[in-house]
Amino acid sequence: MKRVIMFMSVAAMATVLLGSCRKQPLDNLTEEESRIYVTNYDDKAAFNSYATFSIVDSVAVISNGASARELTSYDQQLIASIKSSLEARGYVAVAKEAKPDLAVNVSRIDNTSYSAAYNPGYWSSWPGYWDTGYWGYPGYGYYWPSSYTVFRTRERSVSIDLLDLKNPSKEGNNQLTAVWNAVLRGSGVWSSNNIGSMVKAVFDQSTYLTTNK
Amino acid sequence: MKSIKILILCILAGLGAHTASAQSRSPLSVNFNYSGAQPLGSLSDYASKASFRGWKAGINYGINDRWSVGLGFGFNDFYEKTDRMVYPDKNSDISAVQQRTLQVLPIQAVASYNFAKADAKVIPYGSLGIGTANMNYEKYWGEFVEKENKWAFLVSPELGINVPFGKYSPVMFNASVQYNYAPYTMNEISSFNSLQGNIGIKFHIH
Numbered sequence: 001m002k003r004v005i006m007f008m009s010v011a012a013m014a015t016v017l018l019g020s021c022r023k024q025p026l027d028n029l030t031e032e033e034s035r036i037y038v039t040n041y042d043d044k045a046a047f048n049s050y051a052t053f054s055i056v057d058s059v060a061v062i063s064n065g066a067s068a069r070e071l072t073s074y075d076q077q078l079i080a081s082i083k084s085s086l087e088a089r090g091y092v093a094v095a096k097e098a099k100p101d102l103a104v105n106v107s108r109i110d111n112t113s114y115s116a117a118y119n120p121g122y123w124s125s126w127p128g129y130w131d132t133g134y135w136g137y138p139g140y141g142y143y144w145p146s147s148y149t150v151f152r153t154r155e156r157s158v159s160i161d162l163l164d165l166k167n168p169s170k171e172g173n174n175q176l177t178a179v180w181n182a183v184l185r186g187s188g189v190w191s192s193n194n195i196g197s198m199v200k201a202v203f204d205q206s207t208y209l210t211t212n213k
Numbered sequence: 214m215k216s217i218k219i220l221i222l223c224i225l226a227g228l229g230a231h232t233a234s235a236q237s238r239s240p241l242s243v244n245f246n247y248s249g250a251q252p253l254g255s256l257s258d259y260a261s262k263a264s265f266r267g268w269k270a271g272i273n274y275g276i277n278d279r280w281s282v283g284l285g286f287g288f289n290d291f292y293e294k295t296d297r298m299v300y301p302d303k304n305s306d307i308s309a310v311q312q313r314t315l316q317v318l319p320i321q322a323v324a325s326y327n328f329a330k331a332d333a334k335v336i337p338y339g340s341l342g343i344g345t346a347n348m349n350y351e352k353y354w355g356e357f358v359e360k361e362n363k364w365a366f367l368v369s370p371e372l373g374i375n376v377p378f379g380k381y382s383p384v385m386f387n388a389s390v391q392y393n394y395a396p397y398t399m400n401e402i403s404s405f406n407s408l409q410g411n412i413g414i415k416f417h418i419h
Contacts, residue, residue, distance in 0.1 A: 021266060021288075021290070022266060022290040022292075022314070022316055023266070023290060023292040023312075023314060025292075025294075025312040025314060025351070025353040025358075026353075026356060028294065028312065029310070029312075029353075029355070029356060033297070033310040033355060034355045034356040035355050035356075036307055036308060036309040036354050036355040036357060037307070037308040037309075038305060038306075038307050038308075039305060039306050039307075040304060040305040041304055041305070042304070043304050145304065185355070185357065186355045186356050186357075187356065201308050202308075205299045205306045205308055206306070
């Protein structure tokens with residue numbers, strides 16, 4: 001019986017020790033491979049019905065309880081890249097006073113507290129995000145379709161949100177609907193060197209985002 | 214009454230065989246094996262590459278020269294890394310490099326039958342392992358992991374050979390092939406199926 005118990009103990013220890021002899025995925029990633037690009041869209045939106053857009057003049061930096069608007073070199077490049085990508089899809093950039101069909105909010109999210117789960121668009125209720133009054137709809141809120149994919153998070157990320165100004169209350173009173181959203185996540189998303197490839201990726205996977213269909 | 218007589222005869226036969234076994238090798242044995250496994254079915258859709266990170270170990274008690282019972286343990290790590298791809302979901306798309314992993318740790322009761330006597334140069338055998346396995350599913354989307362850990366019923370029929378290092382040697386070379394099935398479901402995996410090869414050593418303990 002002693003031998004059996006001894007064997008069982010050795011087997012249990014071996015199970016734990018040898019079980020740890022597995023591939024370690026986080027050690028097997030480049031910085032580029034660590035990133036994911038998530039795009040969400042409102043399936044009720046007709047993207048070819050929009051013609052014009054306006055993009056914010058700075059980036060909201062959203063972190064736990066703190067807020068700021070910044071226009072660093074990174075932010076300028078990011079805004080320019082989004083703007084040119086939308087123009088390449090046929091949308092015309094106009095000033096926000098010219099009643100654009102779409103508004104583009106851009107945010108850097110520095111989420112340092114662990115959140116087990118969150119609702120999509122959670123960043124829109126945090127200090128630092130643009131009030132709907134910025135787009136000429138004071139007193140409005142934001143509406144995020146419930147089908148949006150979300151992840152648990154503890155990280156730095158970037159969010160690009162396209163808001164429907166053409167139909168400002170289509171989901172109820174005083175709500176601007178987010179018809180498209182892109183989230184850039186992973187290592188190096190706040191690095192200027194990666195802006196071009198990241199923005200290209202989210203537009204490449206959003207072929208419906210065009211005036212031509 | 215007739216069945217009782219048959220039962221008593223069987224027990225006596227078993228005891229006789231046990232005595233013969235005791236004259237050759239001790240009934241208690243352990244085995245340690247290196248294992249490789251090929252995923253099959255929906256598991257191969259998840260991670261198609263063969264796993265070469267595996268092992269198994271067991272302890273057996275010979276009831277007689279032919280039959281033995283015991284416990285088996287093991288480990289296999291299935292892994293595959295994809296190129297960057299776009300994965301569509303409901304009203305969303307995710308561009309990611311995926312690393313798909315599944316770690317399997319079985320614990321099974323095992324019954325074995327030897328197709329040859331103890332003094333044979335090669336002892337083929339068949340066995341059936343029935344028990345449970347800890348299934349650790351981790352799918353990495355870039356650096357973000359989606360995971361679940363749960364237990365599943367696992368059955369493993371096996372065919373193999375034991376080759377003693379000399380007549381009645383307590384140490385034997387062991388090689389076997391086994392099929393593993395578990396009614397395990399997780400995302401794209403609708404059941405767990407793998408074909409596993411094992412190579413190692415079995416030795417009888419005095």
